[in-house]
Amino acid sequence: MTVSRPLHVCLVCNTAWAIHTYRPGLIKALLAQGARVTVLAPYDRTFAPLQAWGVTCIDVPIHSKGTNPLADLKTLVTLWRHYWALKPDMAFHYTIKANIYGTIAAALARVKSIAVTTGLGYVFIQRSRAAQVAKQLYKIAFRFPHEVWFLNPDDHRTFVDAGLLVHPERAELLRSEGIDLEQFPLTPIAAGKPDFVFILVGRLLWDKGVAEYVAAARAVKARYPQARFQLLGPVGVANPSAISKQEVEQWVAEGVVEWLGETDDVRPYLSAADCVVLPSYREGMPRTLLEASALGRPIVATRVPGCRDVVEDGVTGLLCEVRSADDLAAKMLQMLEMSAQQRAHMGELGRARMQAEFDERLIIQRYFAALTTHTGVRFEEKRPS
Numbered sequence: 001m002t003v004s005r006p007l008h009v010c011l012v013c014n015t016a017w018a019i020h021t022y023r024p025g026l027i028k029a030l031l032a033q034g035a036r037v038t039v040l041a042p043y044d045r046t047f048a049p050l051q052a053w054g055v056t057c058i059d060v061p062i063h064s065k066g067t068n069p070l071a072d073l074k075t076l077v078t079l080w081r082h083y084w085a086l087k088p089d090m091a092f093h094y095t096i097k098a099n100i101y102g103t104i105a106a107a108l109a110r111v112k113s114i115a116v117t118t119g120l121g122y123v124f125i126q127r128s129r130a131a132q133v134a135k136q137l138y139k140i141a142f143r144f145p146h147e148v149w150f151l152n153p154d155d156h157r158t159f160v161d162a163g164l165l166v167h168p169e170r171a172e173l174l175r176s177e178g179i180d181l182e183q184f185p186l187t188p189i190a191a192g193k194p195d196f197v198f199i200l201v202g203r204l205l206w207d208k209g210v211a212e213y214v215a216a217a218r219a220v221k222a223r224y225p226q227a228r229f230q231l232l233g234p235v236g237v238a239n240p241s242a243i244s245k246q247e248v249e250q251w252v253a254e255g256v257v258e259w260l261g262e263t264d265d266v267r268p269y270l271s272a273a274d275c276v277v278l279p280s281y282r283e284g285m286p287r288t289l290l291e292a293s294a295l296g297r298p299i300v301a302t303r304v305p306g307c308r309d310v311v312e313d314g315v316t317g318l319l320c321e322v323r324s325a326d327d328l329a330a331k332m333l334q335m336l337e338m339s340a341q342q343r344a345h346m347g348e349l350g351r352a353r354m355q356a357e358f359d360e361r362l363i364i365q366r367y368f369a370a371l372t373t374h375t376g377v378r379f380e381e382k383r384p385s
Contacts, residue, residue: 007035007377010091010111012079012098014062014238019094020046022177022287025360026367027055033379040082040102058082062097063238076101083109089375092367093145094118096134100141107144112374115145116174117155119284119306139164146374149174151285154305175309176285178360184294186351187271189344196336198300199230199273201266201288202280204248205241209279209302215325216279217256220332227336232260232269270295274343275335279320279328283307290358293350298343300331310358316350 009030013019019027019039030037031054039050043059050057060078063071079102083091091113093102099115106113138159142148143166150156150173159165200213210231217229235245251257260269266288270276276292276299283306290310292299299317301307311317318335320327335343368379 007033007090007371007375008038008086008088009035009371010038010040010083010086010088011094012040012060012091012102013094014041014097015095016041016044016046016050016057020050024053025178025180026364027053029364029368031055038086038088040079062095062101072097072101076105079105080108083111087111089377090114090371092116100134100137103141103145113145114147114149114370114374115142116149116151117159117284118151118177119155119282135162135164139166142166146170147172147370151176152283152305152309154309155284158305174363174366176290176358176363177287178363179287179290179294179354179358180360181294181355184267184291186294186296186348188296189274189340189347190272191340193274195226195228196224196275197228197230197273198275198277198332199232199269200277200279201232201270201292202278202286203237203239204231204233204235204243205237205239206243207241207281209281209323209328210243212279212323212325212328213277214251214256216329216332219325219329220336221256223333224336229257230260230269230273231257232263232266234262235259266291267295270297273297275300275332277301277328277332278307279322280304280307281322286310290354293347294354294358296344296347296351298335298346299350300328300335302328312349312353316346316353 011019016039019041027037038056038058040058040060042062047057062075075097083106088111091106091111093099093113093115095118103113103115142164148171150171153173156171156173160168165171202208204210220227235248236242248259252259270292276297278286278289278301280302282304286306289299289301293310293316299311301311301317301319302322303319304322308319311319313319318331320331372378
């Protein structure tokens, strides 16, 4: 049975780029069922492709980096006005400010909502006044959503231990936003190359462990000059932990890393690498590691929430201690000194885990089930094949 009546779903985030990049499968599945989809986010270049799919895009000021209470109040009021006018059946909120102000705005407009905590970020890494305020705002806002979804059990436990869930029974473990296994097929690692390529993919933030990656690269290159260390992702982004372009250019000039800039398609870069690295201080569920595993790439990552939920230490990759350039270098050397067959086997096991636990189609069914529960709208049943 198809959707029994038109369903209107809003997706709210601090960047439209994240909606376009991380949730295309969800959007297309909703549209295929006859639902209306509206994205509320600051305008960026992904408005055009989203609109080409049939999505309505609305420019909303959400300043992820700022701490100006007047700007945040403007965000809340703007979202409330849009919700009051749109009257969607359900709003999904992603990232800190959308979770906080979007959830409150939805409650004021009597719109049902689900908060998706895609990662705890600097609020739970740094000890600052702003971080403490954000935690209290979480506690206020999370009275209202019909469900709160976490991408890993550690984030859920952190919220429970901090007393931030007024209704703990509404919490659900989503286990990532899923990966499109057809878009990221198993790809053999090229054999017989004279060099060995490590790559770190993501926004270039100090909290992603970029400084440790650079320091470890220096140590590894001292023993294996043919090793290459790549960075792929934007610099100077709107985040308190952002790394400047000048700092990255200094590393490039030193010859320790290569900066590949930004891309709309990470697959060629991941496929060309021998190992994917993410020395992050904390993650929700790192998309780049899901993509790397789906392609069959072994991983070196930190033993922190999110990363350790993707990487099985010694099986699909290697885990190192957080904020330790020395341990990161040791694990990268261990990976480099493995045989090609050992690395390929790690990658194959990572791919198998993606198929069993992180297939995007399983996650989409979770979205559909939640929508049916809270709106009564039923969808055509499509089981993952």
